[in-house]
Amino acid sequence: MLTVEKVSKEIDGKKIVNHVSFQIKQGECVGIIGPNGAGKSTIVSLISGLEKPTGGEISLSNRPISSWGVKKLAQQMAVLTQDGLNPYPISVFDAVLMGRYPHLSFFQREGKKDYDKVEEVLETVGLTDLKDQMLDTLSGGERQRVAIAKAMVQEPSLLILDEPTTFLDIGYQLNILSIVKDWQRKDDLTILMVLHDLNLAAQFCDRLILMDEGEIVKIGSSEEILQEDLLSKVYHTKPEIVRHPKWDIPQILLHYE
Amino acid sequence: MSKKLFQRDRMLWLWIPIFLIILLIVMSVSVSLGAASVDWKTVWKIVFSKIPYVGDWVTADWSDSAETIIWDIRFPRVVLGAIVGAALALAGAIYQGVLRNPLADPYILGVSSGASFGAALVIVFGWQLFGVGRFTLPAVAFIFGFTTLMIVYLLARVQNKVRLETIILAGVVVQAFIGACLSLILALSNEQLQTIIFWMMGSLSLTDWSYTAVVFPIVIVGAILSLFFIKDINMLGLGEEVAHHSGVSVQRTRFLLLILASVITGAAVSVSGAIGFVGLVVPHIIRLLFGSNYRMILPLSIIGGAIFLVGADAVARTILAPRELPLGIITAFLGAPFFGYLLRRAKREYF
Incomplete structure (x- = not known):
């Protein structure tokens, strides 16, 4: 589905991303983890076409990203960023409706099909009651749900999330991720x-990519990645690895020394 | 006011007719105002008599002088006022949406400074362009205005990308330079000084139907094109990255919209001078009343701008009659306090 091959990004002679390669299969959920400045968000910008790599190639469905065109690409790929949508005084319904953009031609207006799709998605993510509210009156968590709804009406086959839960409380973190999972x-x-929270990453992702200083340290299951020596090398801190009492997957605990 | 009254675009079809009716009322009042008073019924009879086929049904029970005053003097002026007002408000709305800046108006990227400079040159040197005759001034003003925009855009371009902060700064820089050129010409000119200053303050006097015929097609085509960009302008409002991820070619769309808004501005400024405040205030008023969806803002700004400028021109003509005030003074006098009032009433951020 998505192939990243020997991709590098250099800005002012500094290698932000260096020779990164990985593949994602159809239907898979892959998480990228790593410390600040590891190049995680840059990878996202490169895949979404916001920035161009200085080396290597990224292809979606066996076609290079650069040959897709912005609009065609948006039909295949939706992106959710950590700050989501601007708190812009526009109604929730109208904001979600904008997700239909890549499916409409320049001269086309949204039609009944698009309105129905928006209603359906609002119902799915539980925003129906808020649909006439203005975006700027919503909380960060609600606005992030609007962003997900907007991504849903875009009907992509690939969803990219760049730290979607960073500014949210634990209730909303789970809420957002379970909407995505469903x-x-x-x-x-x-x-x-891309996730900062290693415990959530272990729970929600099939595979994890651990990055540090622009390079991939290791790709593997949560069992393989959430290892004490590996994490302490990358994060320069020594976490405690425990088992999740309910799901039997590795989780980490931090302790102050 | 803190809760927007009308948000969905189906409300648009309620508000467009209301705005159009207000515009018609303001226009007929404005036409009937003046030294020779003509009642509005006669005004409309004269107007209808000019429409092919419909005119046959109207019996002419008015004097020839009334017809001349209404049809040849006042009506072209009111119609031009409506077109210029619509153009400036539309361009302002586009600039505000694309530049994501509440202070943006049609002149922020230097189109009007360029046009004023061109106009001043024409007035001082008495140029006559071959083939355009008395349209030399508007033609030169338009070309200078457009060239200024291109200079600003090229200045702001770094590695094929134009960032919003950079383009606004480039606009300020270029405006300052052209402003200096303009001041130099003003300082060196003698008897033309007043003509130039009056032109710069904006006026709809000295118009006849030929000006309308030149500007109208540009503005109407620009307006129709801009309506197709509503989806894109809305998307830019949600943020540059969000727009990109949703399939908007941000750089290209922005460039096309700035060109479009500048052509519309250039057309308006070239015939009426730099009338201030319309392009800044009208889109803001619409935004405060109807929310930030450009599905509402664009069409209602177009009609709202027409209403505002026709009204302002009526005041400019009559308040100190027979003396006529520059239109720019009236638009600021009317617009600023009303805008201030709305700002005070809006309880939260609205841009």
Whole structure:
């Protein structure tokens, strides 16, 4: 589905991303983790076409990203960033409706099909009651749900999330991720997400990519990645690895020394 | 006011007719005002008599002088006022949306300074361009205005990308330079000084139908084109990255919209001078009343701008009659306090 091959990004002679290669299969959920400045967000910008790599190639469905065109690409790929949508005084309904943009031609207006899709998605993510509210009156968590709804009406086959839960409380963190998970199950969606929270990453991702200083340290399951020596090398701190009492997957605990 | 009254675009079809009716009322009042008073019924009879086929049904029970005053003097002026007002408000709305800056108006990227400079040159040197005759001034003003925009855009371009902060700064820089050129010409000119200053303050006097015929097609085509960009302008409002991820070619769309808004501005400024405040205030008033969806803002700004400028021109003509005040003074006098009032009433951020 998505192939990243020997991709590098250099800014002012500094290698932000260096020779990164990985593949994601259809329907898979892959998480990118790593410390600040590891190049995680840059990878996202490169895949979404916001920036161009200085070396290597990224292809989606066996076609290089650069040959897709912005609009065609948006039909295949939706991106959710950490700050989501601007708190712009526009109604929730209208904001979500904008997700239909890549499916409309320049001369075309949104029609009944688009309105129905928006209503359906608002119902799915539980925003129906808020649909006439203005975006700037919503909380960060609600606005992030609007951003997800907007991504949903875009009907992509690949969803990219760049630290979607950074500014949210634990309730909303789980809420956002479970909406995404349900969507994945329903539509066989492929997901690539950058996460800061290693515990959530272990719970929600099939595979993890651990990055440090622009390079991939290791790719593997949460069992393989959440290892004490590996994490302490990358994060320069020694976490305690425990088992999740309910799901039997590795989780980390931090302790102050 | 803190809760927007009308948000969905189906409300648009309620508000467009209301705005159009207000515009018609303001226009007919404005036409009937003046030294020779003509009642509005006669005004409309004269107007209808000029429409092919419909005119046959109207019996002419008015004097020839009334017809001349209404049809040849006042009506072209009111119609031009409506077109210029619509153009400036539309261009202002586009600039504000694209530049994501509440202070943006049609002149922020230097189109009007360039046009004023061109106009001043024409007035001082008495140029006559071959083939355009008395349209030399508007033609030169238009070309200078447009060239200024291109200079600003090229200045702001770094590695094929134009950032918003850079383009606004480039606009300020270029405006300062052209402003100096303009001041130099003003300082060196003698008897033309007043003509130039009056032109710069904006006026709809000295118009006849030929000016309308030149500007109208540009503005109407520009307006129709801009309506197709509503989806894109809305998207730019959600943030540059969000727009990109949703399929908007941000750089290209922005460039096209700035060109479009500047052509519209240039057309308006070239015939009426740099009338201030319309392009800044009208889109803001619409935004305060109807929310930030450009589905509402664009069409209602177009009609709202026409209403505002026709009204302002009526005041400019009559308040100190027979003396006529520059239109720019009236638009600021009317617009600023009303805008201030709305700002005070809006309880939260609205841009």
